[in-house]
Amino acid sequence: MTRRPISVCIRVVLTLAAALTIAHVADAQTRTPPRYEADVNWPKPLPHQWVLGGLGGTCVDRQGHVFILNRQDVLDGELNTGRLAPPIIEFDAAGNVANSWGDPQLLDPRLHSCHVDRDNNIWIASAPSGMVQKYTHDGSRLLLQIGKKGVVDSSDGTAKGTPLNSNAAIFFMLKSVLRVSMPRRRLECRGDSIMTRRPIGCGSFATADLLA
Numbered sequence: 138m139t140r141r142p143i144s145v146c147i148r149v150v151l152t153l154a155a156a157l158t159i160a161h162v163a164d165a166q167t168r169t170p171p172r173y174e175a176d177v178n179w180p181k182p183l184p185h186q187w188v189l190g191g192l193g194g195t196c197v198d199r200q201g202h203v204f205i206l207n208r209q210d211v212l213d214g215e216l217n218t219g220r221l222a223p224p225i226i227e228f229d230a231a232g233n234v235a236n237s238w239g240d241p242q243l244l245d246p247r248l249h250s251c252h253v254d255r256d257n258n259i260w261i262a263s264a265p266s267g268m269v270q271k272y273t274h275d276g277s278r279l280l281l282q283i284g285k286k287g288v289v290d291s292s293d294g295t296a297k298g299t300p301l302n303s304n305a306a307i308f309f310m311l312k313s314v315l316r317v318s319m320p321r322r323r324l325e326c327r328g329d330s331i332m333t334r335r336p337i338g339c340g341s342f343a344t345a346d347l348l349a
Contacts, residue, residue: 176232180203183234187219188222189222190207190209190221193263204227205228206249208247209221209222210247224244225251238277245266248261259271266284267289268283268286290303
């Protein structure tokens with residue numbers, strides 16, 4: 138190929154690239170960005186004069202029901218005219234309370250994250266905590282617990298200890314429960330965030346098919 142055909146090819150490629158860029162910019166400019174509005178009527182007023190503490194996390198099932206995690210850390214006097222709301226509250230799409238449950242003797246107090254798996258079971262994690270729990274959708278049965286309440290994967294078994302990053306079935310400052318699939322790799326040790334088939338300590342990722 139001679140120099141002239143090469144230069145012609147380069148000009149054609151550049152022209153096409155410029156045309157695609159202009160079309161992309163024009164398309165982006167004509168798109169209307171989504172607008173969101175707060176639904177002040179969702180959820181509906183809570184029953185039984187319930188009083189909420191801090192909210193630790195939310196998750197949604199396939200039916201569009203929303204679960205909220207109530208830490209129950211109410212202030213002095215807040216229950217003078219009300220009742221402490223349950224740890225787990227389920228709302229339907231209309232904002233009505235569909236169900237509520239949770240045994241404080243089983244759950245860690247600082248609820249932090251939840252996940253509804255494909256079998257409609259709900260996973261609950263707390264922080265600081267070294268365990269994660271799997272319940273039936275209605276909370277009537279604890280199906281699985283990994284780790285021990287009040288014990289974390291650290292040098293002294295508490296959140297103040299040095300993270301061990303051990304291979305024991307225990308976590309350190311579990312932050313999130315989710316389903317993910319990715320190659321093994323290291324992360325900065327700031328707290329576990331991934332459930333794996335073989336639970337591992339702080340700062341690690343593995344293929345997370347346990348929650349699939």
